[in-house]
Each structure stands twice: as structure tokens, then as C-alpha cells.
Amino acid sequence: MAAAFVWLTGTSATPAVPPANPVLHETGIASPPSPTDAPIALLVDLSSGQTLFSRDPDRRFVPASITKVMTVFVAFEMIDSGKIDPGQTVMMSSDAYKHWHAVGSTMFLKEHQRVTVDQLLHGITTVSANDGSVVLAEGLAGSTEKWVAMMNAAARRIGMKDSHYGRPNGWMDDGQTFVTAHDLVTLGAALILDHPDLYRRYFGHRRLRFNGFEQVNHDPITGVVPGADGIKTGFTNQAGYGFLGSAERDGRRLIMVVAGSPTGRARNEAARSLIEWGFEAFGSQPLFAKGSVVGEAAVQDGDSRHVALVAPQAISAAMPQGTRPDIKLSIRYEGPLRAPIRAGEPVAELVIEAAGMPTSRVPLTARDDVAQANLLDRLTNGIAGIL
Structure with missing residues (x-):
């Protein structure tokens, strides 16, 4: 059974739509590449899992x-x-x-x-x-x-x-x-x-x-x-020309794909244009530092009835520059989790919902090892459950 816990909602209702004329970077690049230069294109904010731009992302090439x-x-x-x-x-x-x-x-x-x-x-x-x-x-x-x-x-x-x-x-x-x-x-x-x-x-x-x-x-x-x-x-x-690329600024990492470009020059310009636009058109709201506890999950047949869930990386929410959309966070996992569980094991997801933006999911990991329960643990857990 899936479990979900919601604990944060913002107060602003500003629509999360990218500005029509984002601020120009010093390079002068301020828009995603054209379909001619990049028939396939995808830009994702790795810090939030949010898709910032998408064009034919499931097309095989x-x-x-x-x-x-x-x-x-x-x-x-x-x-x-x-x-x-x-x-x-x-x-x-x-x-x-x-x-x-x-x-x-x-x-x-x-x-x-x-x-x-x-x-x-x-x-x-x-x-x-x-x-x-x-x-x-x-x-x-x-x-x-x-x-x-x-x-x-x-x-x-x-x-x-x-x-x-x-x-x-x-x-x-x-x-x-x-x-x-x-x-x-x-x-x-x-x-x-x-x-x-x-x-x-x-x-x-x-x-x-x-x-x-x-x-x-x-x-x-x-x-x-x-x-x-x-x-x-x-x-x-x-195949034509393609590129898988990434860049990080101020702790925020973007990852991108452009593919099917007709020339090397078109591919190169498309790659630079897309990732620059991603940094300039979208801001970032920090949510959790790397290693911080985000919540907890119930555990079945373990020597502990719960395990803390931590952020394996810094987590933030991307939003168009100049906006402050409502943000709703929830933890989802198939639970209760079954022991044994290893520290660092991905066991849940943080779901980020920001008004006007695609819903994204970021993995959460177990902070501690949870061993299988012995007879005494089962008895203790049973009594705790009754109480």
C-alpha cells in the first residue's frame, strides 16, 4: 500500500510560467533551440527532478x-x-x-x-x-x-x-x-x-x-x-549530431540532451542555448540540504518500527524567474517497508508539486540500517503497535 505524507504548502499563487523574455546572459543566449537545430531536446534540473524543457523525449534515436x-x-x-x-x-x-x-x-x-x-x-x-x-x-x-x-x-x-x-x-x-x-x-x-x-x-x-x-x-x-x-x-x-551534457552553478545542476542536429555547429549552438536558457529563465528555491532528514517511513518486521528518510543530494525546487508558485511536498513509498534495509538504500520518493510546473520525484534514502526483527523485537513492536 502506498503511503504519502504532505507537510509543506506555499502561500503565493503566481502562475509558474516561464517569462516571455528571460534575462539575457552575457553570451546573448536566451531561448531554447529551434526544432530544426535540435529535433530532440530535453533539459532537467537534477536538483529537483523537474523537467524545464522537453521536445520528443521518448523518441528513439x-x-x-x-x-x-x-x-x-x-x-x-x-x-x-x-x-x-x-x-x-x-x-x-x-x-x-x-x-x-x-x-x-x-x-x-x-x-x-x-x-x-x-x-x-x-x-x-x-x-x-x-x-x-x-x-x-x-x-x-x-x-x-x-x-x-x-x-x-x-x-x-x-x-x-x-x-x-x-x-x-x-x-x-x-x-x-x-x-x-x-x-x-x-x-x-x-x-x-x-x-x-x-x-x-x-x-x-x-x-x-x-x-x-x-x-x-x-x-x-x-x-x-x-x-x-x-x-x-x-x-x-x-545518427546525426547529438550531445548529453551537464553544468552546475551555485549548487544547482542541470542535465540536457540534444539529438538529431543536422550539423555539428547546430548541435553545439543548440546545447549552449538550451543550458544557458535553463539557468537564466529559472530560479531555484532550496528545500533540503544533502544528508538532511526529510521524514520517516514505517518498517515491517524490523528491529525498528521506523526509518529516517534523508536527501542523498541537495534538493531544491525550480521555478520561472520572478515567480513564487505554491509548492506542495509529499513522501511516497510502497509501505510499510520490509526489513532488512541498508543505510543509503533508496526506499522512498519526495514528490515536488509546484503550480504550473510538471510534478517531479526525487529519491530519498534510508539513514540507518534496519535489521530483521528477532523474537524480542517482534514482541516489543507488537506491544508498541497495540499501545
Whole structure:
């Protein structure tokens, strides 16, 4: 049975509609991109989960090199779980060299060259290395087929409902690889929120020097838009030009997708326009600091009858500049929760409803471990329930 608790309502009734003429940033950009420049576009405020702009977000498209974000995410999962170490080395096999040496974006890996996971991740995130992606997949999973299976399993686990991967690097594969903008935002959010230290280590670099070559990152917003730090471009003749990107200002992070752009220039301008507009057209009202207690949930068969729910990240509510809409907050979960529960486990959602804005949901996690109840706990809980 779903439980909900509502405890905050604002007093202003100003309609939450974006101003027709938002304040111009110093770059002069003040509006979302046109459908011609970005047939697919999505902008989400990660601090609130609110969608700020949406155009065809559930339309499937070929992500090209944006595929590599999932390859990096799987590697991050393995690093943070202790299964691999960034310093361990893998080797470029003869087969990988035969098929991927200097094909498309590359690190120029040599046949039988031993390279660290750390070097490969820098190559993939900074210069979109096709060879590096394959070497990483073979070295950590034994084959690209096994790695792709891990990619698809990870996609299902984090809630990518309409995506599939066929290769670790996004090279053309007759349509086996496809995503949606909604799913890419889900992936980008998991990458940033679940692995913040690794994200900062590997994304947002402008250049890579490796194997005697110096190459630049083609990310259109990092180093150009204040606060931008990634994430990944993509292009093939089949896919057109796309980008999954993110930027953070004053503790507020936006994440965006543009896809299907006809040219690289159109893609770059669309990306910059959309994220600048997001920061300038919308303000933010802080709600909860990272780690603060938001509420509690009932627990069944646990050594405690309740567990505190905390914000795993700073939570705020986005609203159009110059407005103060009513805000209603509620906690929702399928409950009572069943023990055992691990501290840090997502167990509930904070629902944010602001007048004129789409309803959004932000995960809440358990503050403490709750073990299964023993006989004494059951007796105590039973008496407490009666009283």
C-alpha cells in the first residue's frame, strides 16, 4: 500500500510560467533551440527532478558515441564496488587492433600495448576513443559481448526503459543500439549522483596527451558555458549530431540532451542555448540540504518500527524567474517497508508539486540500517503497535 505524507504548502499563487523574455546572459543566449537545430531536446534540473524543457523525449534515436557513457558507467560501478582498480592494466589484443586501430575517434593504441584502466577512461571521456572502449570491454569482461550484456543489465537496473546497446563504443551496428532522451538523462543522473568523485576525475578535461599525440575534447559546453563539465558528444551519418551534457552553478545542476542536429555547429549552438536558457529563465528555491532528514517511513518486521528518510543530494525546487508558485511536498513509498534495509538504500520518493510546473520525484534514502526483527523485537513492536 502506498503511503504519502504532505507537510509543506506555499502561500503565493503566481502562475509558474516561464517569462516571455528571460534575462539575457552575457553570451546573448536566451531561448531554447529551434526544432530544426535540435529535433530532440530535453533539459532537467537534477536538483529537483523537474523537467524545464522537453521536445520528443521518448523518441528513439541512435546515440553514436554517447553510447560510451554507459561503458564508462559500468566501469565506474566496478571501481566503486571494488571489483577493479583504476591502476590495473589490460592489453590491446590482436583482434582489437585489427578492427579498431585508428578507426574513428582513437587513442592510437598499439597492438599488444598494455594500458591502465585509468588511461582508458581518460581516453574514452576526453577524446571518445573507439579503440579504448573495446580494449576496456575485452580487458574487464573477457569479450565485448559479455561487456555489452553488462551494459544492458545496468541500463535496466537504473531505469532506462527504452534503450538497448549493441556495442561498447556506439559504432554503427544496424540499429541494435538505440536510446531516448529520457533514458540518457537517467544515465547521466546516475553517473553524476552515484559516482561523484569518479565523475569529477574523468569528465570535463579539455585535452589528452597519450602515445605521442595531443588531442582536444569536442564537448561544446565545457570551458565555454560557466559551470559545464561534460558529458559526451556523438555523431554518425546515420545518427546525426547529438550531445548529453551537464553544468552546475551555485549548487544547482542541470542535465540536457540534444539529438538529431543536422550539423555539428547546430548541435553545439543548440546545447549552449538550451543550458544557458535553463539557468537564466529559472530560479531555484532550496528545500533540503544533502544528508538532511526529510521524514520517516514505517518498517515491517524490523528491529525498528521506523526509518529516517534523508536527501542523498541537495534538493531544491525550480521555478520561472520572478515567480513564487505554491509548492506542495509529499513522501511516497510502497509501505510499510520490509526489513532488512541498508543505510543509503533508496526506499522512498519526495514528490515536488509546484503550480504550473510538471510534478517531479526525487529519491530519498534510508539513514540507518534496519535489521530483521528477532523474537524480542517482534514482541516489543507488537506491544508498541497495540499501545
